[in-house]
Every structure is written in C-alpha cells, then in structure tokens.
Amino acid sequence: MRTLLQATFLGVTLIGVFVVAGNAERWCPFGGVEAMYTYVTEGNLTCSLAISNFYMLGAVVLITLLLRRAFCGYMCPVGTLSDWLRRLTGRVGVKPIAVPRYLDRSLSLLKYVVFGVVIYFTYAAAELIFRGFDPCYAIISRHGDDITVWAYVILGGLLLGSMLVTMPFCRWLCPLAAVLNPVSRLGLARIRRDTEVCKPCGRCTRACPMGIPVAEVAEVTHARCIACMSCLDTCPQHDASVMSWGPPSRWGGAWHRGVIAVVVLVVTTGAVAMAYVAPLPSFVATRGELRADTTVIDLRVSGLTCRGRANLLMYYLERDDDLQLPEYIHLEAWPGPGAARVRVTVDSGTDKAAVEEAITEPYYDRVEGRWRLSPFEVEGRERLAAP
Amino acid sequence: MNTHHRFGRGRYRRARTPLAVILIAGMLFMAVPTLGSTRETPQQAFERGNLLLRQGDFDGALGALRAAARGAKSNETYAQAYALLRRIVKLRTSLQRETNRAKWMQGAAALRAYYFEHGLFAEALAIDTKRFQHDPSSESATDLAATHLALNQNAKAESVLAQLPGERRTLHTSILRGLAIARLGRVEQARSLARVLAEHMTGTDPAVHYDLARLHALAGERETAAAALVRTFEQTPPSRAAALKEHIAQCTDFNAIRGDAAFRTALTTASKVKESGCSSGTDCGKCPSRSKCKKTKS
Numbered sequence: 228m229r230t231l232l233q234a235t236f237l238g239v240t241l242i243g244v245f246v247v248a249g250n251a252e253r254w255c256p257f258g259g260v261e262a263m264y265t266y267v268t269e270g271n272l273t274c275s276l277a278i279s280n281f282y283m284l285g286a287v288v289l290i291t292l293l294l295r296r297a298f299c300g301y302m303c304p305v306g307t308l309s310d311w312l313r314r315l316t317g318r319v320g321v322k323p324i325a326v327p328r329y330l331d332r333s334l335s336l337l338k339y340v341v342f343g344v345v346i347y348f349t350y351a352a353a354e355l356i357f358r359g360f361d362p363c364y365a366i367i368s369r370h371g372d373d374i375t376v377w378a379y380v381i382l383g384g385l386l387l388g389s390m391l392v393t394m395p396f397c398r399w400l401c402p403l404a405a406v407l408n409p410v411s412r413l414g415l416a417r418i419r420r421d422t423e424v425c426k427p428c429g430r431c432t433r434a435c436p437m438g439i440p441v442a443e444v445a446e447v448t449h450a451r452c453i454a455c456m457s458c459l460d461t462c463p464q465h466d467a468s469v470m471s472w473g474p475p476s477r478w479g480g481a482w483h484r485g486v487i488a489v490v491v492l493v494v495t496t497g498a499v500a501m502a503y504v505a506p507l508p509s510f511v512a513t514r515g516e517l518r519a520d521t522t523v524i525d526l527r528v529s530g531l532t533c534r535g536r537a538n539l540l541m542y543y544l545e546r547d548d549d550l551q552l553p554e555y556i557h558l559e560a561w562p563g564p565g566a567a568r569v570r571v572t573v574d575s576g577t578d579k580a581a582v583e584e585a586i587t588e589p590y591y592d593r594v595e596g597r598w599r600l601s602p603f604e605v606e607g608r609e610r611l612a613a614p
Numbered sequence: 615m616n617t618h619h620r621f622g623r624g625r626y627r628r629a630r631t632p633l634a635v636i637l638i639a640g641m642l643f644m645a646v647p648t649l650g651s652t653r654e655t656p657q658q659a660f661e662r663g664n665l666l667l668r669q670g671d672f673d674g675a676l677g678a679l680r681a682a683a684r685g686a687k688s689n690e691t692y693a694q695a696y697a698l699l700r701r702i703v704k705l706r707t708s709l710q711r712e713t714n715r716a717k718w719m720q721g722a723a724a725l726r727a728y729y730f731e732h733g734l735f736a737e738a739l740a741i742d743t744k745r746f747q748h749d750p751s752s753e754s755a756t757d758l759a760a761t762h763l764a765l766n767q768n769a770k771a772e773s774v775l776a777q778l779p780g781e782r783r784t785l786h787t788s789i790l791r792g793l794a795i796a797r798l799g800r801v802e803q804a805r806s807l808a809r810v811l812a813e814h815m816t817g818t819d820p821a822v823h824y825d826l827a828r829l830h831a832l833a834g835e836r837e838t839a840a841a842a843l844v845r846t847f848e849q850t851p852p853s854r855a856a857a858l859k860e861h862i863a864q865c866t867d868f869n870a871i872r873g874d875a876a877f878r879t880a881l882t883t884a885s886k887v888k889e890s891g892c893s894s895g896t897d898c899g900k901c902p903s904r905s906k907c908k909k910t911k912s
Contacts, residue, residue: 549708588701593723596727598728600697611687
C-alpha cells in the first residue's frame with residue numbers, strides 16, 4: 228500500500244510538471260511556510276506562490292497531527308525517490324551504512340539550521356532566494372529561470388546518499404521536517420510494541436529508516452516517525468501481534484493501515500478542493516479609502532505571471548495621466564500563466580472599459596522620462612482596435 | 615453543298631462565345647495571384663508607417679502600423695508601435711481640450727518625449743515653446759533648448775538659456791548653452807565652460823553625461839569627451855544602449871572624434887545600471903529588482 232501511495236503522489240507530481248506543464252510550486256507545503264511572512268505583513272504572496280500553498284501546508288500539518296510525518300513517508304517526491312533508491316540498492320546487496328546514534332542526533336539538528344537560514348533570508352528579501360538551490364525545485368521546475376547547477380548537484384548528492392544511507396535528506400536536512408517535527412511530537416497515531424510479549428531481537432530498530440530505537444520504547448512517539456511500517460513488517464513475532472499501529476494504547480485497538488491511505492487522500496483532496504472553492508487572491512493592493520459605493524470588475528489578464536507583474540499591474544491602475552482612475556482602487560489578483568484572474572473594486576460609476584484602458588495603454592513614466600508599454604492584455608479587449 | 619464546311623463554321627460560331635469567356639476567365643484566374651503578390655507585407659506596412667510618422671502624417675502612420683500589426687499578429691514590435699502611436703494620437707486630441715494647466719503640462723511632456731525620440735523635432739518645438747511659455751522652468755527650458763539644438767537653431771537655443779534667471783539654471787542648462795556656443799563657432803568660450811562644468815559634474819542622468827560628451831567633442835577635448843561617453847553608457851539601462859549607439863552614430867557633434875580609439879572603446883562600455891529583467895515567467899528569475907519590485911512615483 229505504501230508503494231502504491233508513493234507512486235500515486237509521485238506520478239501526479241510528474242504528470243503535473245511534465246505533461247500538464249502546470250506550476251507545481253503552488254502545491255509545495257514549504258512554499259506556504261516561506262510565503263507566510265509576506266502574506267501576514269503585506270497581504271501578498273512571495274513570487275509565484277499561491278493560496279494553494281497554504282491549503283497544502285494546512286493539509287500536511289493536519290496529516291502530521293494525525294499520522295506523524297506520514298507526508299514524508301507517503302507523499303513527498305524527494306522522500307519517495309530516496310526510499311525507492313535505498314530499496315533498490317538493498318535488493319542488489321548493498322547494505323545501508325549504520326549511522327551511530329550520536330552522529331544521527333547531531334546531524335538531525337542540521338535541518339533546523341537549514342530552516343533558519345532559508346526562512347531568515349527569504350523573509351528579509353521577500354523573495355524565494357534559495358529556490359535556485361532547492362533539490363525539490365530541481366525536480367518540479369522544468370529547469371526554471373533561476374535554477375542553478377547547485378540544485379542539481381545537491382539533488383544528485385542526496386540521491387547518491389540515499390543509496391548508502393536511509394532517507395538522509397528527510398532525517399538531516401529537510402527544512403519542512405524542521406516545521407513538522409514539533410507537530411509530529413503531538414501526533415495521534417504511533418507504532419505500539421507489546422513489551423510483555425516482545426522478544427527484543429532489535430530487528431525493528433535496524434529496519435527503521437529514520438533511525439528510531441523502536442525496540443527500546445513501548446510506543447514510538449518520536450517526531451521523525453514516517454509511519455512506513457517497516458518495523459511492523461520486519462517483526463519475527465508478527466503472528467503474535469507484538470507490533471501494531473494505532474492511537475495511544477490506552478485508547479483502544481490497532482488501526483488498519485488503510486487508515487493512512489484514507490486520511491492522506493481525503494485531506495489532500497480537501498486541500499486541493501479548497502484551493503479551487505475558496506481561491507483567496509495571492510496579491511492584494513489598495514489605494515485610497517473604501518467608499519460606500521463601489522463597482523466590482525472581474526477581468527482575465529494575460530501577462531500577469533507573478534507578484535512582480537502584479538505590482539506592475541497596480542502601477543498601471545494608479546496612473547495619473549489622462550486615463551487616471553478615480554481615487555479608490557482595490558486590486559485582488561491571482562497571478563499565473565495564461566489569462567490570470569483579476570478583480571478590481573473601484574468607485575461606483577467607473578466603467579470596465581476605463582479600467583481595461585488603464586491596464587493596457589502605454590504610460591509615460593515621468594521619473595524615467597520615457598514611455599512604458601504595458602505587458603498586459605485583457606481578455607475580450609481587442610488589442611489592435613482602431614482609435 | 616459543302617455540308618462539312620457549313621457544319622464546321624456553324625459549330626465554331628456557336629462555340630466562339632463560350633470559348634472567349636473561358637479564355638478571359640482563365641487569364642483573370644492567373645492574374646489574381648500576381649495581383650495578390652503586390653499586396654503590402656506587414657514589414658512594408660511598418661516601414662511605410664514609420665515614414666509617414668517622420669513626415670508628420672499621424673493618421674496615415676496609424677493606419678499603416680495597424681495594418682502591419684494585424685498582418686503579423688505575433689510581432690510584438692508592430693503591436694507595441696501601433697499601441698503607442700494610438701495613445702499619442704489620443705493624447706494629442708485630449709490635450710487640445712485640456713483646461714487644467716498642470717494636466718496639460720504633464721500630457722505635453724509625455725507628447726514631447728515621444729516626438730523627440732522619433733525625430734519629430736518640429737512637433738517637439740511647437741509643444742516645447744508652449745510649455746516654456748506656460749512655465750519657464752529649468753525643465754521646460756532644457757527641453758526647448760535641446761529641441762532648438764536638434765533643429766540646428768543654435769542661436770535660439772543660446773538665447774533661451776541665456777535668459778534663464780540664475781536660480782533656474784542647472785548643470786544641464788549650462789551644458790546645453792555650451793553646446794550652442796560651440797556650434798556658433800565660439801570654441802574657446804565653449805571649452806572654458808566645458809572645463810568648469812566637468813569639475814561640477816555630479817549625478818547619474820545619462821542625458822546630462824551625453825550632452826557633456828557632445829560639448830567636450832565640439833570643444834576639441836577629445837579624451838574628456840570619450841570619458842564622458844563612457845559614463846553615459848555606464849548610466850544608460852542595458853535596454854536603451856542600442857538606441858544610444860544609434861543616436862551617437864547620427865550625431866554630428868562627434869564627427870571630430872569619431873576616428874579616435876578612445877571614442878570607439880567608449881562605445882563598447884557596459885551598463886552599470888541594474889535593470890528589471892522581468893522574465894514574464896513564473897518567477898522573478900535573476901531580476902535585480904525582484905525583492906523590491908514596486909515602482910515608486912515622485
């Protein structure tokens with residue numbers, strides 16, 4: 228079941244990236260963490276992120292609260308590739324390197340350092356400045372404009388490392404893990420070991436890809452547990468149900484593993500649905516005081532691909548020449564490829580044609596002393612209309 | 615009775631008219647593609663539009679550019695040239711009705727920038743003269759003088775700038791006055807002025823550096839002219855470097871130093887201006903403005 232779920236999420240990601248050629252970045256839960264600061268302080272999202280990043284972050288946090296870091300074990304493409312490579316090399320007889328516990332603990336602190344550095348500089352620059360080095364971005368970006376060779380080097384290093392050590396990125400370096408670990412500590416589901424029946428052979432500890440000493444605890448409440456069930460599967464006392472998975476023992480019996488599939492699929496589907504049902508704007512800007520009487524104008528605008536372009540759109544709406552719009556302007560935008568959705572709320576009496584003209588007509592920049600040509604086109608407006 | 619003869623002639627007569635029709639239709643059919651091949655291409659329409667614009671025929675230029683843009687819908691250059699000219703035509707009309715002086719001045723400055731950039735110096739002169747009459751500021755004086763100089767009306771340029779009260783004189787107005795003086799043959803006076811101005815040269819406006827380079831060139835200060843050109847290119851955004859080179863190629867003020875090695879080297883100077891590199895993609899790429907992408911207006 229785990230392999231099937233991993234394949235499903237990896238397949239959906241790859242199809243979305245390479246076949247549909249969509250913007251997979253909008254679904255990255257860590258993107259929600261990175262966009263949090265600018266969204267709270269400015270009401271806008273960094274770069275080309277969208278509200279779907281927040282919904283996905285919420286879904287992953289909820290999954291983590293229920294199932295601990297099952298996101299890493301079942302959904303994350305880097306985690307999946309890492310796991311599959313290790314299994315593949317295991318099949319050809321390459322044993323994983325056993326990392327001493329003290330070293331494992333020390334290395335696992337690195338992810339907090341990575342998280343701190345990434346978040347600090349991202350918030351300071353209000354931009355995804357480390358994206359060019361992100362190994363996940365190397366997979367989903369289709370060689371994006373700002374990808375650097377280091378992203379591929381880091382990805383290659385992680386994949387190579389995954390052949391020798393189990394889940395090195397997930398254990399030691401992933402900044403999202405730094406966010407999920409405190410949540411995972413509160414996770415509901417856990418691996419349970421009947422200590423009275425168990426003959427501590429240690430196989431469960433050796434089988435754990437995350438280096439958790441399963442044989443030393445009655446319940447695995449470690450934050451890094453990815454619910455992979457490797458410990459259960461490897462237990463020689465399987466028939467005696469020494470190992471089980473479910474809520475705290477005092478609550479009751481074990482859960483079927485299918486619960487993981489249900490929770491993961493339902494919560495993820497819910498997040499995706501929310502992104503379409505309640506698509507909050509990624510960019511919001513306002514000029515002037517809200518009036519009692521306003522008109523709402525919905526448009527589809529091409530060329531509105533990112534936050535930078537959304538800023539430019541507001542610049543055109545705020546123009547002060549003969550195409551000037553009345554004082555109050557409230558812009559909500561959903562930047563993206565193709566014809567992006569835009570909602571402009573203006574003073575009552577402003578007609579749609581005036582807003583379209585303000586967006587598309589050239590504007591004389593008095594600061595630079597030159598004419599600026601608008602990169603935007605409004606759907607339904609004839610670009611080459613006669614004067 | 616010659617039945618064969620009468621039979622053949624009769625059939626010929628009956629067939630003659632339809633045969634003629636078929637022959638003429640065939641000729642027309644072959645002629646139509648030939649006629650079509652003389653239809654104007656988008657490129658030709660674009661060139662015609664630019665020619666009409668230089669002749670001051672705005673409406674004609676508008677029609678030609680529109681034809682070019684419609685004939686080559688994927689050509690952004692044609693579409694943008696048409697959009698800009700359409701805007702200019704609208705602005706010209708709205709400015710005739712504008713009664714608010716501040717708004718008129720703003721629109722006039724915008725029109726003037728277009729006229730000057732496209733070599734429509736007569737149009738620029740008309741509007742610059744009105745602007746100066748409404749508000750004889752250093753900005754309007756600078757533009758009016760620059761237009762006079764573009765039209766080789768050097769004495770008029772000097773006159774405009776000489777009449778400026780002291781508090782309205784700027785470095786740029788002084789440089790343009792020096793240019794006018796140099797062109798009027800008073801080279802020594804121009805040279806002295808150029809040396810004084812070079813000592814006080816500050817700021818990053820490439821237009822000021824450029825005009826200073828012209829003044830030095832006319833004053834015979836070859837090395838200083840080349841150095842000023844270097845600063846001009848350094849302060850010019852990368853996207854406008856090509857237009858600057860074209861302008862320099864046509865500017866006669868540089869004729870005396872065009873053969874100099876320093877001059878040729880100056881033309882290859884790279885810009886030091888970080889220009890927005892909007893990738894129009896899903897990210898801000900390597901755009902140097904990406905963390906502060908918000909245009910502020912003074």
